[in-house]
Amino acid sequence: MPERNRRVLLARRPTGIPQPDDFSLDAVPVPEPGPGEILVRNLYLSVDPAQRGWASAEANYSQPVPLGGVMRALAVGVVVRSNAPDVAEGEFLYGWFGWQDYAAVPVSAIFRRCTEPVPLSAHAGLLGLNGLTAYLGFVELGRPLPGETVLVSTAAGAVGSLVGQIARILGCHPLGLTGDDAKVARCRDAYGYAAAWNYRTEDWAAALAREAPEGVNVYFDNVGGPILDAALRRMAVGGRIVQCGTASVANWAETPTGPRVEREILTRRLVWSGFVVLDHKARFEEAITALAGWYAEGRITLDEDVSKGIEGAPGAIASLYRGENRGKRLIVVG
Structure with a gap:
């Protein structure tokens, strides 16, 4: 040694x-x-x-x-x-x-x-913090129903790639946002997203409006910032937002500012929840069992x-x- x-x-x-x-x-x-x-x-x-x-x-x-x-x-x-x-x-x-x-x-x-x-x-990853976050954040706070539209930011990341695949397995219509064309292709080809867009180069908000004219039912957000500001305005009535991260905000030392959202939350009757995986230990084994089972069945790409x-x-x-x-x-x- x-x-x-x-x-x-x-x-x-x-x-x-x-x-x-x-x-x-x-x-x-x-x-x-x-x-x-x-x-x-x-x-x-x-x-x-x-x-x-x-x-x-x-x-x-x-x-x-x-x-x-x-x-x-x-x-x-x-x-x-x-x-x-x-x-x-x-x-x-x-x-x-x-x-x-x-x-x-x-x-x-x-x-x-x-x-x-x-x-x-x-x-x-899959059976660690990332997989637990994807499964429990999406299932417990997102409360997805079959047929619902799900939007995921950092859709090709360690958490986002799993959220998209879980959404597909549960019968949802997953849509993804990511930061380069290779990751967009990976979202579509490997992670089961029905559509994905490069938020740096595409008018993704317009594309989202065409792809989901009735709005987004669940938004799993890892970035915050301007992408969240725009996504809020595409939520369906009764939509759920899972706030898992704020990667786009470089520094919290000074409080960042942005558009007011209270009216969107009120009129769309949104539920906006912060997610910290360590709050959900009681359901860890449920998540591990589901993720390991899906992987064994070949339904999860890692x-x-x-x-x-x-x-x-x-x-x-x-x-x-x-x-x-x-x-x-x-x-x-x-």
């Missing part, structure tokens, strides 16, 4: 989206697990949009990562030493193990055990964008927000 543990540390508070210079790398001795703890050798580090909020000092749903601390991240790893009676050496786990080679953690850091018959990396080397982690969040990923972003270490 290597004698050093490479770590990615948060060196300073980001202004907006974390950049490579906001992090530093070091190497320290491999930690020893304490009583009741386990030592996990990370294999796949997850890169998630939520890490922007975890690194920020702005108000969020979780405490910020302390300066000088290992960057908070979910990861898939293998137990190499266990002082916990219910965790065996050799088990594969998905949990809060951070951007590092090794994590000595209590069993409370385990998010879930990797037991389903899917590729090991899929436990960080794309992964995997790079090698922890040295690339400091720039990974910024790359994600630039839309450079092609599927779920993962970093292989070891």
Whole structure:
């Protein structure tokens, strides 16, 4: 076993989206697990949009990562030493193990055990935070009905690509927005979207009006900003908006402004809900069972964008927000 543990540390508070210079790398001795703890050798580090909020000092749903601390991240790893009676050496786990080679953690850091018959990396995406977010955000807050029109922003992302496929499986009419032509094609050809548009180059609002003349029943939004402003005005009466992210807003230090929406919400009788996946733990196993089943049946396409080397982690969040990923972003270490 290597004698050093490479770590990615948060060196300073980001202004907006974390950049490579906001992090530093070091190497320290491999930690020893304490009583009741386990030592996990990370294999796949997850890169998630939520890490922007975890690194920020702005108000969020979780405490910020302390300066000088290992960057908070979910990861898939293998137990190499266990002082916990219910965790065996050799088990594969998905949990809060951070951007590092090794994590000595209590069993409370385990998010879930990797037991389903899917590729090991899929436990960080399809059966991880992304899949849970897609399924529970869409099903619980979107409350879709067969035949309804569903609009998804970042439709080719790790979450959006799954929302589109789940909508199709449940008998809905999914429509997608994404930021380049290759992703538009992927939405149509692989993710089951009935139509998709490049919001940078197309008049997508006009195209949406033609494709869905009766309006959008469910809008699963990952971006906020001007796209949300326009989508609100295409919602059907009784529509549901699932606010999963605000990727288009570069900085929340000053409150961004935009068109007033109260009248749209009132006259269209909209329900607009914020979604944080950790609020829905009671339904995690339901979601895992459904997603794993659909994958086994060949009804889910899973794309992964995997790079090698922890040295690339400091720039990974910024790359994600630039839309450079092609599927779920993962970093292989070891």
